[in-house]
Amino acid sequence: MSNQKGSAYKEKVVLIGGGHAHVKLLYLMRQKGGYEEYEVTLVSKSHWQYYSGMVGGFLEGLYQEDELRFDLIELCKMSKVTFLEAEVSMIQPNESMILFSDGKSLNFDILSIDIGSEVNGLELESVREYANQIKPFHEIMRFRGELLKQTTFDDPIIFAGAGPASIELALSLKQLLAHHNLPFKLTIVNGQTPAQKGHPGKLTRKIDVILKREGIHSIMGNRVHAVKESRASLKDGTELAFRFLLWATGPKSSEVIKSSGFQTDEKGYLLVNEYLQAVNHPRIFGAGDCIGFGKNQLIKKAGVYAVREADYLYHNIKATLNNKEQKAYRPQKQYLSIISTGGRKGLLQLRGIVMEGKLCWRLKNYIDTRFMRRMKR
Ligand SMILES: Cc1cc2nc3c(=O)[nH]c(=O)nc-3n(C[C@H](O)[C@H](O)[C@H](O)COP(=O)(O)OP(=O)(O)OC[C@H]3O[C@@H](n4cnc5c(N)ncnc54)[C@H](O)[C@@H]3O)c2cc1C
Numbered sequence: 001m002s003n004q005k006g007s008a009y010k011e012k013v014v015l016i017g018g019g020h021a022h023v024k025l026l027y028l029m030r031q032k033g034g035y036e037e038y039e040v041t042l043v044s045k046s047h048w049q050y051y052s053g054m055v056g057g058f059l060e061g062l063y064q065e066d067e068l069r070f071d072l073i074e075l076c077k078m079s080k081v082t083f084l085e086a087e088v089s090m091i092q093p094n095e096s097m098i099l100f101s102d103g104k105s106l107n108f109d110i111l112s113i114d115i116g117s118e119v120n121g122l123e124l125e126s127v128r129e130y131a132n133q134i135k136p137f138h139e140i141m142r143f144r145g146e147l148l149k150q151t152t153f154d155d156p157i158i159f160a161g162a163g164p165a166s167i168e169l170a171l172s173l174k175q176l177l178a179h180h181n182l183p184f185k186l187t188i189v190n191g192q193t194p195a196q197k198g199h200p201g202k203l204t205r206k207i208d209v210i211l212k213r214e215g216i217h218s219i220m221g222n223r224v225h226a227v228k229e230s231r232a233s234l235k236d237g238t239e240l241a242f243r244f245l246l247w248a249t250g251p252k253s254s255e256v257i258k259s260s261g262f263q264t265d266e267k268g269y270l271l272v273n274e275y276l277q278a279v280n281h282p283r284i285f286g287a288g289d290c291i292g293f294g295k296n297q298l299i300k301k302a303g304v305y306a307v308r309e310a311d312y313l314y315h316n317i318k319a320t321l322n323n324k325e326q327k328a329y330r331p332q333k334q335y336l337s338i339i340s341t342g343g344r345k346g347l348l349q350l351r352g353i354v355m356e357g358k359l360c361w362r363l364k365n366y367i368d369t370r371f372m373r374r375m376k377r
Contacts, residue, residue, distance in 0.1 A: 010037065010038055010039040011038050011039070011109040011110065011321055012038070012039045012041070012107065012108050012109045012110070013035070013038045013039070013040045013041070013108070013109065013110045013111075013112070013317060013321075014040075014041050014042075014043065014098065014106060014108035014110070014111050014112070015040070015041070015042045015043070015081075015111075015112045015114065016043050016044075016088050016091075016098065016111065016112070016113050016114065016115055017043075017044055017045075017113060017114040017115035017116060017288075017290070018042060018044035018046075018047075018049040018070070018072040018075075018114075019049070019114040019115065019116045019287075019288045019289070019306060020051070020052075020114075020288060020303045020306035020307050020310075021114040021287035021288040021306040021307065021309050021310045021313060022042060022044075022112070022114045022287075022310070023049060023070055023072075023075065023310075023375050024306075024307050024310030024311075024375065025112070025114075025310045025313050025314055026042070026075045026076065026078075026079040026081060027075075027079075027310075027374065027375050027377070028310060028311065028314040029079045029080075029081065029314070030078050030079040030080070031377075032314070034314075034318050035080075035318065036080070038321065039082070040079075040080075040081040040082070041081065041082040041083075041084055041106070042072060042076050042081050042082070042083050042084070043084045043085075043086050043088060043098070043106070044072055044083075044084075044085065044086075045085070045086070045087045045136075046072075046085065046136065046138070047071060047072045047073045047083065047085050048069050048070070048071065048072070048138065049069060049070045049072055050068055050069045050070075050136070050137035050138065051068045051069065051070070051303075051368065051371070051372060052137065052165075052303050053303060053364070053367075053368045053371070054067065054068035054368050054369075054372070055068065055137055055140055055168075055169070056168040056169055056171070056172040056339070056340040057172065057340055057365075057368075058140070058141070058144075059140060059144055059169060059172040059173055059176060060172040060173075060175045060176050060179075060340070060342060061175075061176055061179060062344070065141060067369070067372065068372070070372075070375065070376065074376075075375075075376070084106075086100045086101075086102065086104070087100060087101040087102075088100060088101075088115070088256055089101040089256065089259075090256065090259050090260050091111070091113070091256065091260040091262075091284075092260070093260065093261065093262060093278070093281045093284055095107075096108050096109065096111070096283075098111070109283065109321075110283050110284075110285070110317055110320060110321060111283065111284045111285065112284075112285040112286070112287065112313055112317060113257075113270060113278075113284070113285070113286045113287075113290055113291075114286070114287045114288045114290065114306065115254050115256060115257075115288075115290050116135075116254070116288055116289045116290060117251035117252060117253060117254060117269075117289035117290060117301055118135070118251070118252050118253070118254050118255070119133060119134065119135050119247060119248070119249060119250070119251065119252065120161075120249040120250050120251065120252040121160070121224075121247065121249045122247065124224075124225075124226065124227065125226060125227070126226070126227045126228060126229075127227050127247055129227075129229075130227050130228065130229055130230070130245060131160070131227060131245040131246065131247040132244055132245065132246050132247065133247055134165065134169065134246060134247065134248045140169075143244070143246070144176070147173075147176075147177075147182075147244065148176075148180060150182065150243075151182075152182070152183065153182075153183075153243040154243070155185070155230065155241040155242050155243040156184075156185035156186060156187045156217075156240070156241075156242055156243065157173065157184070157185070157186050157187070157242065157243060157244045157245075157246065158186075158187050158188075158189060158224075158232055158240060158242040158244070158245045158246070159186070159187070159188045159189065159246045159248055160189055160190075160223070160224040160232070160245065160246065160247050160248060160249050161188075161189075161190060161247070161248035161249035161250055162188045162189075162190030162192075162218065162220065163248065163250050164337070164339050165248055166188060166190075166246075166248035167188070167207060167211070167339065168339040168340055168341075169246065169248060170186050170188055170211075170216050171210070171211075171214060171216070171339075171340065171341045171342040172340060172342055173186065174186055174214050174215070174216060174342055175342035175343055184215075185217070186215075186216045186217065187216070187217045187218070187219060187240065188211070188216060188217070188218040188219070189218075189219045189222060189223065189224055189232070189234065189240075190218070190219070190220050190221075190222075190223070191221070191222065191223030191235070192220070192221065202352070202354045203349055203354050206347065206354050206356065207347070210341055210347065210356065214341075214342065219234070222234045222235055222236050222238070223235050224245075227245065230242060230243070232245055251289055251301045252267070252268070253267060253268035253269045253270075253290065254290055257269065257270045257290055262278055262279075262281070262284075263278070263279040263280060264292070265292030265293070265294050265295070266295065267292060269289075269290060269291055269292035270286045270290055270291045270292065271291075271292055271293075271294060272285070272286045272291045272292070272293065273293075274293075274328040274329055274330070275312070275316050275326040275327070275328060275329070276291070276309060276312055276313060276316060276329055277316070277326075282320065283320060285313055285316065285317060287306055287309040287310065287312075287313050288303075288305070288306035288309065289301040289306065293331070297331065299331045302335070302337075304332075304335045304336075304337075305331060305332075305335075307371075308329075308331075308332065309329060312327055312329040315327045334350065334351055335350075336348070336349075336350045337349045337350070338360050338361070338363060338364035338367075340361060340364065341356060341361075344358055344361045344362075344365075345357060345358055345360065345361050346358075346360030346361035346362075346363070346364045347360065348360040348363070348364075
């Protein structure tokens with residue numbers, strides 16, 4: 001390719017984060033081609049990338065670790081992309097420069113950011129010290145190992161947060177404990193009632209029924225306010241003893257986005273336009289949990305969006321490099337959501353339909369395992 005930097009120069013495309021969107025982008029690069037003339041590098045904190053849709057199933061014991069993770073080194077090799085295991089601490093958009101936590105740096109011509117989100121509330125005193133984190137996902141693998149070493153525990157396992165992830169993990173955990181004949185007491189605590197969270201009534205009622213059926217206690221409208229060793233204080237002053245506290249309080253924007261001086265949405269996520277370009281930086285793209293489209297287009301932080309956005313990244317990065325027309329991304333308004341409710345059952349939600357059963361789990365298992373197989377090809 002010839003450009004002002006000379007005919008031998010290969011433009012540098014850097015992808016930060018091996019998230020769901022970039023895993024699919026790597027797949028598209030090797031299946032469809034079109035990136036051979038660029039120097040493409042993927043930078044990620046770890047070469048292991050876990051597929052969130054199967055984490056609950058792993059916790060329960062339905063999948064082996066290798067079934068739900070990608071080795072980014074392998075995926076990059078297949079896609080002829082250089083892999084760099086490193087943690088990005090800041091991006092300097094005006095200098096086209098990436099800074100790493102080990103003091104090194106890397107420049108780019110085109111950048112794509114897919115670093116996911118962090119978990120809310122970890123900054124609360126002692127949370128990092130005494131709570132088990134659910135992200136990065138290898139923390140769940142560690143927690144599972146730790147849990148299975150226990151022979152008995154009197155105090156409950158508490159989940160802070162009652163989003164779909166928390167509910168799925170609690171239900172999966174119940175199955176695991178029951179399977180290992182470990183007596184269990186599980187409690188979910190959430191600051192907002194499901195109605196305040198905006199969940200449709202039908203779904204909320206169904207989740208309520210399932211939690212009761214499975215013997216999981218829920219405390220709604222009362223958040224964990226402070227954490228000490230083995231004790232959580234709730235906002236209304238209630239003290240709860242715990243054996244394990246799982247911190248699953250929902251997503252928040254990564255510090256990298258905040259510290260890099262990008263224009264953000266009101267929650268601190270990288271503000272992008274319909275082409276997934278950062279506002280004011282047309283050579284910087286974003287996808288997945290780390291982006292926001294602004295007030296008029298609020299979308300949930302879900303892997304299904306990240307995966308869909310990859311198709312637009314694939315097209316629009318190439319189009320930018322070749323001065324071609326970009327494709328506008330319109331997030332789907334509805335998507336099929338199935339969470340695992342344990343014991344190979346699933347809870348399906350699509351448009352007005354809410355249903356639970358083995359068939360729903362089989363459909364979820366089919367979709368998830370097919371995705372993993374495809375992305376590894
Ligand atoms: C328990 C659980 C279950 C879920 N189940 C579902 C589900 O069934 N369906 C669904 O649609 N969504 C689900 N979600 C939400 C889903 O996980 C996220 O929406 C999805 O992971 C977002 O993907 P992403 O591409 O934005 O980034 P992620 O997949 O989160 O990946 C981010 C990547 O960036 C890397 N990274 C982060 N920071 C840096 C840095 N500073 N430097 C370098 N690399 C960095 C990380 O190592 C990682 O590789 C679930 C979430 C949880 C917590």
